[in-house]
Amino acid sequence: MPDYQTHEHDVLVVGAGGAGLRAAIEASAGGVSVGLICKSLLGKAHTVMAEGGIAAALANVDDRDNWKVHFADTMRGGQYVNNWRMAELHAKESPDRVRELESWGAVFDRTGDGRILQRNFGGHRYPRLAHVGDRTGLEMIRTLQDHGIHQGIDVHMECTILRLLTDGTRVVGAFGYERERGRFKLFRAKAIVLATGGIGRAYKITSNSWEYTGDGHTLAYDAGADLMDMEFVQFHPTGMVWPPSVRGILVTEGVRGEGGVLKNSEGRRFMFDDIPENYRAQTADDAEEGWRYTQGDKSARRPPELLTRDHVSRCIMREVKAGRGSPHGGVFLDISWIKSRVPNGAEHIRKKLPSMYHQFKQLADLDITEEPMEVGPTTHYVMGGVRVDSDTQMSTVPGLFAAGECAAGINGANRLGGNSLSDLLVFGKRAGEFAAKYARDAPAGAINQDEVEDTARVALEPFERGSAGEGPYQVQYALQEMMQDLVGIVRKESEVRSALDRLQELRARAARVGVGGHREYNPGWHAALDLHSLLTVSEAVARCAIERKESRGGHFRDDYPDKDKDYSTFNLIARKGANGAMQVIRAPIPTMPDELRRIIDEMK
Ligand SMILES: Cc1cc2nc3c(=O)[nH]c(=O)nc-3n(C[C@H](O)[C@H](O)[C@H](O)COP(=O)(O)OP(=O)(O)OC[C@H]3O[C@@H](n4cnc5c(N)ncnc54)[C@H](O)[C@@H]3O)c2cc1C
Numbered sequence: 352m353p354d355y356q357t358h359e360h361d362v363l364v365v366g367a368g369g370a371g372l373r374a375a376i377e378a379s380a381g382g383v384s385v386g387l388i389c390k391s392l393l394g395k396a397h398t399v400m401a402e403g404g405i406a407a408a409l410a411n412v413d414d415r416d417n418w419k420v421h422f423a424d425t426m427r428g429g430q431y432v433n434n435w436r437m438a439e440l441h442a443k444e445s446p447d448r449v450r451e452l453e454s455w456g457a458v459f460d461r462t463g464d465g466r467i468l469q470r471n472f473g474g475h476r477y478p479r480l481a482h483v484g485d486r487t488g489l490e491m492i493r494t495l496q497d498h499g500i501h502q503g504i505d506v507h508m509e510c511t512i513l514r515l516l517t518d519g520t521r522v523v524g525a526f527g528y529e530r531e532r533g534r535f536k537l538f539r540a541k542a543i544v545l546a547t548g549g550i551g552r553a554y555k556i557t558s559n560s561w562e563y564t565g566d567g568h569t570l571a572y573d574a575g576a577d578l579m580d581m582e583f584v585q586f587h588p589t590g591m592v593w594p595p596s597v598r599g600i601l602v603t604e605g606v607r608g609e610g611g612v613l614k615n616s617e618g619r620r621f622m623f624d625d626i627p628e629n630y631r632a633q634t635a636d637d638a639e640e641g642w643r644y645t646q647g648d649k650s651a652r653r654p655p656e657l658l659t660r661d662h663v664s665r666c667i668m669r670e671v672k673a674g675r676g677s678p679h680g681g682v683f684l685d686i687s688w689i690k691s692r693v694p695n696g697a698e699h700i701r702k703k704l705p706s707m708y709h710q711f712k713q714l715a716d717l718d719i720t721e722e723p724m725e726v727g728p729t730t731h732y733v734m735g736g737v738r739v740d741s742d743t744q745m746s747t748v749p750g751l752f753a754a755g756e757c758a759a760g761i762n763g764a765n766r767l768g769g770n771s772l773s774d775l776l777v778f779g780k781r782a783g784e785f786a787a788k789y790a791r792d793a794p795a796g797a798i799n800q801d802e803v804e805d806t807a808r809v810a811l812e813p814f815e816r817g818s819a820g821e822g823p824y825q826v827q828y829a830l831q832e833m834m835q836d837l838v839g840i841v842r843k844e845s846e847v848r849s850a851l852d853r854l855q856e857l858r859a860r861a862a863r864v865g866v867g868g869h870r871e872y873n874p875g876w877h878a879a880l881d882l883h884s885l886l887t888v889s890e891a892v893a894r895c896a897i898e899r900k901e902s903r904g905g906h907f908r909d910d911y912p913d914k915d916k917d918y919s920t921f922n923l924i925a926r927k928g929a930n931g932a933m934q935v936i937r938a939p940i941p942t943m944p945d946e947l948r949r950i951i952d953e954m955k
Contacts, residue, residue, distance in 0.1 A: 353808075359540075360386035362541070364385065364388070364544045365570070371389070372387070373783065374783035385505065386538060387505065390509070391562055396492065397488075399488045401771070403482060403487065403768055406475060406773045407481055408477075413478055419953075425767060429763020432580070432903065434940075440778075460482055472657070473656075474768070482605070486706055509529055511880070512566065513526055513527050515570050521748065522543045523540070524543075528880075530877065531871065544782045545752065546755045547568075547570075553892070554730035557599045558600060567757035568733075575927065578735060579735060579922050580895070581736075581895045581925055583905040586661070588660055593678075603706075606686050609645060609704065610645040610646070610692075612685055613666075613682055616675050620655075627658070642692065660905075667727060668841065670682050737753035738760070738922075752782040754782035756775075759922075764904020821865065823861075864882065891925040919940075921938055922937075922940060
C-alpha cells in the first residue's frame with residue numbers, strides 16, 4: 352500500500368493558468384469547496400507568457416466590430432471545422448469576460464478617451480485585442496490570482512497529477528505527487544476540471560515551457576474521454592531562431608500588428624506573393640495600404656503579414672526552402688523601419704513592445720529599434736484537445752470537464768491569435784459553473800485502491816532500474832526530434848507512418864528508463880513521468896494526421912496539399928479502444944443553424 356496524503360474537494364481544478372483560475376473562481380462562487388492544483392508555482396502558468404492580448408469584440412477602437420464579425424472571423428480562421436456553438440458563445444461572451452476582468456482590477460492600455468485599447472492581430476477583421484503592452488498574460492494572471500485568493504480556494508502548488516480515478520462510470524478523484532518532497536497525494540472530488548494547457552513539448556522547437564507535456568489530454572484519454580482535432584497543431588510563424596539556445600521563443604504577432612513587416616534575404620515582402628482566395632478581399636493591395644491599416648485607417652485593409660498563422664508559417668518555410676532565408680534559417684521581421692513614419696519611432700517601439708525589445712536585447716544582443724529580427728515557425732498551440740459539450744464543457748466522461756488549451760472545439764483547424772485568452776475566460780467560467788452544479792448534485796464516489804496502487808507502483812519503477820535504465824531525457828529528446836521531423840509543419844503519409852513505428856520503439860524505451868537519487872525535487876524522475884503523456888499526445892497527433900488526407904489550417908499534407916470538401920463535415924476523434932489501443936473515428940459536425948450560416952455568408 353503506497354504512502355499518500357488525502358485531500359477532499361467538491362470540485363478539483365487541475366491547472367492554474369487562465370482557464371483553471373477562472374474555473375476555480377466560478378466553482379467557488381457556486382458554493383462548493385474547490386481545490387486548485389498546478390505543476391509549478393502559482394502564477395507561473397503558460398498564460399503568464401501571453402503577450403499580444405485578449406480578443407473580444409468591444410468595438411472600442413472600431414465601432415464596426417461586434418460578436419457576429421468575431422464569430423465569422425473565428426470560423427474562417429478555423430476553416431469551418433470549429434464547434435460553431437463554442438465559437439458563437441465565445442464571440443458573444445468574451446466582451447463581458449474582459450470587462451469583468453477590468454472590474455477585478457486589470458489595468459489595460461487605454462484609448463485617448465479612457466476605454467480599453469484594442470490592437471490588430473492576424474485574422475481579426477478589426478482591432479480587437481485588449482492588451483497591456485506585450486505583457487497581457489501577466490496582467491490577466493495577476494488579476495485572476497488576486498481575485499481568486501479571496502474566494503477560499505485551496506491551492507496545491509508543485510503537484511503533478513498522474514492519473515484520474517473513476518468508479519467505472521464517472522470521475523471520483525485524482526492521484527499525483529508533489530515535486531518538493533516527492534510524496535504521493537490522493538484527491539477525492541465529485542467533479543474535476545482539466546485546465547492543463549498544451550502539448551508543445553512534444554516538439555523540438557517550441558514556444559512552450561517545460562510544463563506543456565499534454566498531461567490533461569492524456570489524463571482524460573486514459574480515463575476514457577475522447578480527444579478531438581489532434582492533427583491540428585499550430586506552428587506560430589515568428590519564433591526566435593538565433594542564438595540556438597533561445598530557438599523557438601515567441602516573437603509576438605503584436606510586432607506585425609504594430610507595423611512590422613516580413614522580408615526575405617532579397618529584401619522582398621514575400622507575403623504579398625501568396626494571398627489565399629478567401630482572404631483576398633480583406634487584404635491590402637500594397638504596402639502603403641497595409642501600413643495605413645496598422646495605424647487605424649478604417650478604409651484600409653490588413654497587410655498580408657496579418658494573415659492566419661498557418662499560412663504565414665508556410666510562406667516563411669517556402670522562402671527558407673527556396674534559399675531566400677536569413678543566415679540562421681528564418682526570415683527577417685522588421686519593425687525598425689517604422690521610424691521613418693512615426694515621430695520618436697524608437698521610443699514608440701519600446702513603449703508598444705517592451706518585452707520584445709528586452710527579449711532581443713538580452714537574448715540576442717539585438718536592438719529591434721535598429722535592426723530586423725530573424726524569425727521562423729515554432730510549435731505554439733494545439734487546437735486539439737478533450738472533446739467537450741459546448742455549453743457545459745463536460746467531456747464524454749461524467750463529472751470530467753475541460754477548459755482552455757487542453758479542450759478542443761472553438762478553434763477548429765487553426766486558432767486566431769488572442770482567441771485563447773478569451774477562450775480561457777469564457778469557457779473557464781462555464782466549466783467552473785457546471786462543475787460546481789454537477790458536484791452539488793453528485794454523491795462522493797468510491798476510490799478504487801487498485802488504481803491508486805498501480806499508479807504509485809508504475810511511478811516508482813524508474814528508481815528500481817536506476818542507472819541500469821536509459822536516461823529519460825534521451826528518450827524525450829529523441830521524441831521531440833522525431834515529431835519535429837516527421838509530424839511537423841509539412842507532413843506526408845510515409846513520414847507520419849514511420850513516426851508511428853518510431854513511437855512504438857520510444858514507448859518501449861520509455862518503459863526502460865531509470866533514474867537515480869531520491870524523490871525530493873528530482874527533475875530526472877519528473878521527466879520520466881512526463882514521457883507517458885508526451886507519447887500519448889504524439890500518437891494522437893500522428894494517427895489523426897494520417898487520417899486527414901487533405902490540408903487544412905494547422906495540418907498541411909505535402910501529398911494532399913489542397914483542402915477537400917469531404918473533410919469539412921467531420922472532426923477526428925482519438926479514443927482508447929477496448930483492447931487498449933488508440934482508435935481514430937470520424938464524428939460528423941452538427942448542422943449549423945441558419946442564423947449563424949447567414950452571418951458567415953454576410954461576412955465573406
Ligand atoms: C509565449 C506565448 C505567448 C502567447 N500569447 C498569447 C496571446 O497574446 N493571446 C492569446 O490569446 N494566447 C496567447 N498564447 C496562448 C495562451 O497563452 C495559452 O494558450 C493559454 O495561456 C493556455 O492557458 P490554459 O489556462 O489553458 O493553460 P496554461 O496557462 O498553460 O496553464 C496550465 C496549468 O496546468 C498545470 N498543469 C499541467 N499539467 C499538470 C499536471 N499533470 N498536474 C497538475 N497541473 C498541471 C500547469 O502547471 C499550469 O498551471 C501565448 C502562448 C505563449 C507560449
